[in-house]
Amino acid sequence: VRALLAGSPWEIICSDPGSGSSPSSASSSHPLADVGSETIEKTEASRQFRELLVSWRRPRTDLELAEFLRSALAKADHPDEALQTLEAAAPFAQRLAADASGEVLQLLETLVDRVAVSVHELPLPRVVAALRACAVAGLPHAPLFAAATASLDSSIGADQAVEVLEYCAALRLAIPELRPWLQRLREQGLERKLPASGLARLLAASARLALLETSEADDILRRIATVASTMRPQSVETV
Known part of the structure; x- marks a missing residue:
């Protein structure tokens, strides 16, 4: 049952030792079965990996x-x-x-x-x-973050970009690649795509990582004042 819930195909379950006779086990003795043996092994390894993840649910x-x-x-x-x-x-x-x-x-x-x-x-x-x-996990793995910023340029959404900065800020991971990456995103109109709350998060994370000059921080503050609605009070987090 656990194997089924993990998404294992019936064929793999039936071919397991001790599972009893089944059409798949009967056909395993056929010479043509050797052709797909490598695929079956890979599927079995994938099944075992999924079962391992499913078992990891308690403290x-x-x-x-x-x-x-x-x-x-x-x-x-x-x-x-x-x-x-x-x-x-x-x-x-x-x-x-x-x-x-x-x-x-x-x-x-x-x-x-x-x-x-x-x-x-x-x-x-x-x-x-x-x-x-x-x-x-609290793992400030600089090579991963550096590789990620190289692949997260124009294709990344504004909210996702802010999240990435917040993850770096949480780890105090101010790698050299971050400032040029942020500059490219700002040139592509990052701030125009964010609401006031997103701009506040951007400013907070960037400030914690010391990625902004004073004039750049002022620009974001002015943008927050521009997009903030007087009809809808901002959340405590944004303020």
Whole structure:
């Protein structure tokens, strides 16, 4: 049942040892079955990886987190699977914080290294998700953020750009690539695409990272005053 809920095909479940006779197990003895053996192995590995993620649903200790990360690193073949592992482990890593063992930190860094190397293979929302997971876990992984800013230029939405800055600010990660990246986005009209609340978040994150000159901060403040509606009071967060 767990395998079905994880999305495993019937053919793979029926071919597992001890599952009893089935059409797929009967056909496995046919010589033509060897042709697709590599595909079946990859599907089986993917199934095992999904089951591993499904099993990770309750509070864990440091040792259990280390075991989970070791197993996931062994089973994850695609950068998105490495990212899924990072997303699953991030809240627990955050909870452990300074109490995390050196092994857990090393495994997390290895996991993020794998995502960073293949970040260009991920769609834009997943790249942003990788940065979010690092922020949640408290991992200031500069190579990942540097690679992400290189792939998140004109295609990124205004709200997503603000989120990326907030993730950097949460980690106090003021990498050199951030200011040129922000400048390019501003030249492309970033501020015109944001409401007052988004502009306030942009200003706060940029200020925390020391990315703006005084005149640039003044420009954003003037923009906030321009778009803020006198008929609709701003939220406490925006103020």
